[in-house]
Amino acid sequence: MNIYTSHQQKIAEKIQPSADLKNWKDWKWQLRNAIKTIDQFEKLTGITFTEKEKQLFKTTQDKFPLSITPYYLSLIKKSNYQYDPIFKQSFLDNRELIVSSSEMSDPLSEDHDSPVPGITHRYPDRVLFLVSNVCAMYCRHCTRKRKVGDTDHIPSKSHIQVGLDYIKNTPQIRDVLLSGGDPLLLSDEYLDWILTELRKIPHIEVIRIGSRIPVVLPYRVTDELVNTLKKHHPIWLNTHFNHPREITDSAKEAINKLANAGIPLGNQTVLLADVNDCPRIMKKLVHELVRNRIRPYYLYQCDLSEGLSHFRTPIGKGIEIMESLIGHTSGFAVPTYVIDAPGGGGKIPVMPNYLISWSTNKVILRNYEGVITSYQEPTNYETTICDRNCKECNLELDIDGACEINAIGIERLLSDYDETISLIPSENERVERRDTSYE
């Protein structure tokens, strides 16, 4: 595979005259030579800005710093760069300084839902564990922008140990999602230590890694790294491709290594205005992903983080994209479109409506072509009342009920064994006014 183009060679030599392919493919060389200044960006890309533009960029950079790997920079096309999806995701935009009234520094309340530093425990059975504070590239659309440029550091073992202890002492957790920063920027040894410690905890069933490394620094995916990861299976990995142009030969090589190591791969795309807010680009992206054994997992609505307003699209754009995918292409190429609820409510899936109406006998549905169809409900279905006593049920699940988490939310309203009949917001005035003497 042609992983070193003459364009990349020229960039490498501008960085270091003696640089060769070996340097270029060395992930530490890439990190050491990450582009952090506007002047250096101009020098390496040949793109030039006016003094006035540069001054404005500098103000933006003071708030949200710049860092681009030479590899990712090499994917920018100089002609038409203003519209280039790689440029837009990696280079400063003065609109980052605009803070609209609905935006927040921590819209997902990740810092709030944090029982110990580094852990966000939002869902009953899984946690987000921030194990690295370092990124190879600073994505301009980062939802944790508030943390970017905090001094880059690898959390110490004692810091990580606090998170590990929390996980160890919380038996409901069965799934740990390592994120950051980028977990794959830890050394192989450090990652090995964290994974070994997690694997010692009996209730941990799966470990997931969220990483943009295959996109921005594919050379980090070495044989040694892959061998380290596969010692700790089941390991799943979600990456973050946003545009088909990012799926290069180098990226494919990295993905191939991970997939060959038996790591199921998923992808989380962020819907970004002027980058990928187009049904055709999205379809091309998901096709390229599945061709390379990556399952599109989530399509994210852009968060309400400060400085991202120029990246945000209406939710309608996401629905339009989903409409163009569902039914039109392979089911496993279709991601789930989610909105991460501001305030910490977690991910909420949204999609076009396919259920048009229903009666007790029939359900009316429409398909992707607009065909309207009816489904006859069964007439002989025996309604079962579930008391959660699996031992006396013919369905033969027979699990130990003690380890089950009680139903919450709508699941609880639907259940037969819980007497809750409504969910009422805590500040409901009508309920507060109620005369409690009748109760």
Ligand SMILES: *Cc1c(COP(=O)(O)O)cnc(C)c1O
């Ligand atoms: C996204 C996320 C998860 C994982 O959610 P899944 O839907 O299981 O992928 C877990 N914790 C937090 C805080 C998250 O934001």
